[in-house]
Amino acid sequence: MLPTDLEGMFEMDSNPNVHKYLGRNPVKTKEDSRKIIESIRQQYVEKGIGRWVMEDKKTGKFIGWTGFKINEEPLNGQVNLLDIGYRMLESEWGKGYATESSFACMDYLCERGDHPIIYGAAVVGNDASIKILHEKLGMRYVDSFFWDDDECYFYEITREEWLERRKKQ
Numbered sequence: 001m002l003p004t005d006l007e008g009m010f011e012m013d014s015n016p017n018v019h020k021y022l023g024r025n026p027v028k029t030k031e032d033s034r035k036i037i038e039s040i041r042q043q044y045v046e047k048g049i050g051r052w053v054m055e056d057k058k059t060g061k062f063i064g065w066t067g068f069k070i071n072e073e074p075l076n077g078q079v080n081l082l083d084i085g086y087r088m089l090e091s092e093w094g095k096g097y098a099t100e101s102s103f104a105c106m107d108y109l110c111e112r113g114d115h116p117i118i119y120g121a122a123v124v125g126n127d128a129s130i131k132i133l134h135e136k137l138g139m140r141y142v143d144s145f146f147w148d149d150d151e152c153y154f155y156e157i158t159r160e161e162w163l164e165r166r167k168k169q
C-alpha cells in the first residue's frame with residue numbers, strides 16, 4: 001500500500017455497495033482515505049504486517065486490498081488477533097480475485113511461520129466472503145458475535161492445518 005493508491009482506495013471505500021457488509025459507513029473524503037493508507041503503512045512498521053494492495057498484473061491498476069491485519073480493536077471480544085480480509089472495487093467482483101489472493105496470502109504467511117492461527121470474520125449475508133473463508137480456505141466455524149447491530153460468523157484455521165490442506169490439493 002503506497003500513498004499513490006489514494007485514487008483507488010477512495011473510489012473503493014466511498015462506494016456504499018462495497019460497505020454494505022462493512023458497517024455501512026463509506027468514506028466521505030480523500031483525506032479519510034489518505035489517513036487509512038497512512039495507518040496501514042504504519043502497521044507494516046509497528047506490527048510487521050498489514051493489508052496489501054491487489055493490482056492487475058498486466059496493467060498495474062489498483063483492484064483492492066487483501067491479506068492480514070493484527071486487530072488492536074476487539075474481534076469477537078479478543079484483541080491482537082490476526083485476521084484475513086479482502087476488499088475490492090465493485091468493477092472487479094466476481095472474477096475470482098479474492099479467492100486467488102487469499103490463497104497466495106495464506107501460503108506466504110504460513111510458510112513464513114510467525115503466526116500459528118489465522119482468524120476470519122464476515123457479516124451474515126456476505127455470502128461471497130463466507131464462501132471464501134469457509135469453503136475455499138477451509139476455515140472452521142467457531143461461533144458468531146455481534147459487531148454493532150450486525151451478526152458476524154467467526155472462523156479460524158491453524159498454520160499446520162493450512163499447510164496440511166495445501167499438501168492435499
Ligand SMILES: CC(C)(COP(=O)(O)OP(=O)(O)OC[C@H]1O[C@@H](n2cnc3c(N)ncnc32)[C@H](O)[C@@H]1OP(=O)(O)O)[C@@H](O)C(=O)NCCC(=O)NCCS
Pocket residue numbers: 017018019021022064085086087088089092093094095096097098099100121122123126127128129131132
Ligand atoms: C467479498 C469480495 C472481496 C469477494 O470478492 P470476489 O473476487 O468477487 O470473490 P470471488 O470471485 O473469489 O468469489 C468467491 C466465491 O463466492 C462466490 N460469490 C461471489 N459473489 C457472490 C455473491 N454475491 N453471493 C454468493 N456467492 C458469491 C463466487 O461465485 C465464488 O465461488 P465459486 O468459485 O464457487 O463460483 C467482494 O465482493 C468485495 O470486495 N466486497 C466488498 C467488501 C467486503 O465485503 N469484503 C469482505 C468483508 S468480510
